[in-house]
Amino acid sequence: MTELARQRPPDTMRCGGQEAAKRASDVLGSLAGIIALAPLLAVLWCLVRWTSAGPALYRQERLGRNKRPFTLVKFRTMYVNNDDRIHRQYVTSLLSGDQAPTGGQRGLYKLENDPRITAVGSWLRRYSLDELPQLFNVLIGEMSLVGPRPVLAWEAEMFRGPDHQRFEVKPGITGLWQVSGRSRLSYLDQLELDVEYVRRRSFGLDLAILVGTVPALFRRGTA
Numbered sequence: 001m002t003e004l005a006r007q008r009p010p011d012t013m014r015c016g017g018q019e020a021a022k023r024a025s026d027v028l029g030s031l032a033g034i035i036a037l038a039p040l041l042a043v044l045w046c047l048v049r050w051t052s053a054g055p056a057l058y059r060q061e062r063l064g065r066n067k068r069p070f071t072l073v074k075f076r077t078m079y080v081n082n083d084d085r086i087h088r089q090y091v092t093s094l095l096s097g098d099q100a101p102t103g104g105q106r107g108l109y110k111l112e113n114d115p116r117i118t119a120v121g122s123w124l125r126r127y128s129l130d131e132l133p134q135l136f137n138v139l140i141g142e143m144s145l146v147g148p149r150p151v152l153a154w155e156a157e158m159f160r161g162p163d164h165q166r167f168e169v170k171p172g173i174t175g176l177w178q179v180s181g182r183s184r185l186s187y188l189d190q191l192e193l194d195v196e197y198v199r200r201r202s203f204g205l206d207l208a209i210l211v212g213t214v215p216a217l218f219r220r221g222t223a
Contacts, residue, residue, distance in 0.1 A: 022144065022203070029145050030138035037132060044075055044129060052118045054080035057133060062150035065170045070142040072150055075130040077121025078114075086114075088154065094187035095158045127217055134173050146206040147172025148194035159191070166194045169201065176205075179212035 034041075049056040058076040061069050117125070124130040137143040143150065150171035156164075177185060177193035185193070197205070 018203075022206070023141070025203075025206075026138050026141075026144050030135045033132075033135045034139065037135075041132060044124070044132070047120055048075050048077075048124075051120045052076075052079060061153070062171065063153055063156055063167065064142055064150065065167060067156065067167050069153070070137070072143075073133040073136060075121075075124055075133060077118060077124050077130050078116045079118060082116040086116075091155060091187070092158065095155075131173055138173065142170070144170040144172045146174055146197075146209050148175055148197060149177075149190070162195055163191050165198050166191070168198050174209060174213040176209060179209055179216045 045056045054076055056076060058074045058078070059071050060074075062072045064070045121130065134143055138145055147170050148166040151166075156167075175194060176197040177190045180193055
């Protein structure tokens with residue numbers, strides 16, 4: 001675990017005022033990101049749309065704060081009408097501890113050499129460009145710039161007791177485990193870091209995670 005994951009800054013985000021300030025920073029940050037990245041978003045939309053059949057955007061129901069369902073938006077990285085049973089089996093094995101970590105550039109909760117992923121989708125995932133549309137989820141208040149990874153309902157059903165603390169806050173586009181050695185962490189390690197973020201959350205920690213996210217993405221992309 002990295003030094004950032006070991007640090008324990010004081011919690012400064014428990015009161016309503018701090019929550020309001022975090023929301024304000026999410027609105028300003030997501031709006032600035034959407035405006036600044038608009039040309040890139042348009043190019044990626046066209047790239048996905050033109051290189052494989054199906055819509056450019058992929059929508060999926062995830063669990064947000066207090067396990068409230070919301071529709072997460074991403075750039076589509078898979079062929080349409082695929083079967084998710086192989087992914088369910090893989091994640092189930094990781095949560096049960098039956099399968100050893102595989103490492104790799106896509107992170108441990110995603111299959112290596114997944115035949116469902118398009119060529120463009122593989123590149124988008126390597127740099128997490130597929131997640132950029134989630135800025136709109138942040139803007140409308142369903143997500144935050146920083147927080148635990150948004151999970152599927154069937155994943156949450158297999159969580160251990162302490163893991164459910166992650167639902168005390170909004171899920172984020174980036175988080176503590178993304179800057180703490182993503183390709184070297186097991187799925188259970190990732191869950192622990194999500195809970196660690198909830199327990200330690202502060203503006204200072206959010207800022208450190210945001211600053212560390214870009215170099216973490218480039219390290220993954222060149223790994």
